Amino acid sequence: MRFLHPDGTTVHLGYCSNVHQAEDLRGVIAQLADHAEPVREHLGVDRLGIGLWLARGVVTELAADERALGRLKTELLARGLETVTLNAFPYAGFHREVVKKGVYDPDWADEARLQYTLDCARVLAALLPHDTALGSVSTLPLAWRTPWPRERAEAARRALDRLTTGLATLESWTGRRIRVGFEPEPGCVVETTTQAVRKLGGLDPDRLGICLDACHLAVQFEEPAAALHRLADAGLPVVKIQASCAVEARDPADPAARAALRRLAEPRFLHQTRTATAGGVQGVDDLPDALNGELPDDRGPWRVHFHAPLHTDPEPPLRSTADQLGQVLTELLGGPTADCHHIEVETYTWSVLPQPPADLAAGIAAELAWARDRLTGLGLKEDPA
Template structure:
């Protein structure tokens, strides 16, 4: 189901989420002209834990979704904490999959999603690709595999209890332990985790940044029996000429962004280079010749629209 991910809007508590569902997601469904629009639900860990512990709050959310013609079939469990109004940068990769906090957060997401799926018998949860690569060790890998295996057991129990299969979707991201889909194929091949509850989240921006093709990814995964269980449609920017001074001027306007913008480039003489956060103030970035790079700046096209939600009494 085509879904609009809720982490693109600031809604980090239930009150804010309800407001955004009425004023952003419901109008988006109307503009799309569809009977039901998917919502890729994201909430920070503290809010998700409260929702998982509150049956009445889950019933209320389900009623609001149904009223607006919205459905949750996937969740984004990548950002653990606040994602708006503060600098995120490398903090988005913490806590990583070596920690009990990461498995607890994902467990709460799975419990909530299992109830929100309604008549649908399967759902997905995207998550970070283990953690940031710097200082990742064999001990880190072993701890992450233990946690992922334990979560797989819990997802199996949810399916046995509810009849709904929820799969964790590993999202490769440049600079992380699993930085590309090629890395993911290699990792899945040796991880020995149950593919019924684990698959790939394919982000088209990250695919472009790492200069990969959809065909090679799909065929590589098919060879090891792993599926693409979630797709994220997002944009990357290609810069064909780094020497053009207008490039630096354009990106200077975005220098205050709270997010990382990884860049993967090739110099004019064919030498590859990578930075975890693009800054043209960095003198080490190649500036001559005919370099190519793609960056993870995201651009979302919106049509402004004012909408006053109807006064409705929701179950408490």
């Protein structure tokens, strides 16, 4: 879906396809018919944005075979879908039985990560709608925090220089600008906006910036306005918003809250958990660690990196951080200028909910409707063209 900001900027809203299990081109094309088109029909719109996740093998095929790329473009157009952003955080295997820390491999010290990201940018430049010249690709925040010795940090910085050069060359060839956004995440080398300023400051703002995941921001107990001002002051643009909500237990010592949290402690994805204390934010790498006593439960709320559906709260007495997401949208899009052009609803956890929905397309459509209402409430107007 497209929206017009009062300043005339087009703002794109879509959902991320990493919720679907597809790691070859046939599977990607099938998910457009099986899931994305039904989401569009539930919403009753003629055009729906989809942020594609394309595993390494799919990107390799699309980058090398113009016929395969043309087939994907044709399928998108035929089903009323458009792509302005790719999620290039997971490299492959995002729906295997156990993902956990494997999602951070390869990291930005590895040549494979650079080449994958540049290939994603090339594919996206070809997939962009004919009337759109700006695309975005989101990626991991350099690496998981350990091990990260100086030589790997230096290798990553050199890779970012080469990434900038590659993106500039791509724009000169295609006339389309693709920007890459690094996504701060709890437990990583860059987990907060403060660390983003320190470790990513000085990058070319025309090519590189931040993918701001609202769930991650909330888990780290970052106040949205302060965080966004920090990034702006450092010249780090928000190239993409991942519209997502964390799970919060206001009283993690409550037996009912702990029982509900246990039902979220599933084996596939990593669910970093944090609490805010007088001494600062404390955390553990996964929810089972917190439930096993490694995180204080008597000093304040816990927030869990579990992407909760935007439009509904999790099992009581748990709640979501939808209010924080609303603040992010207000800060970036509620003022006189649009400070971000791409919004991607990224609830990839539907399949690991204690009670997965019977109709996934209806659930995703409800999330997008929630986001649409927030945008129109900020003065943006839906563009039906």
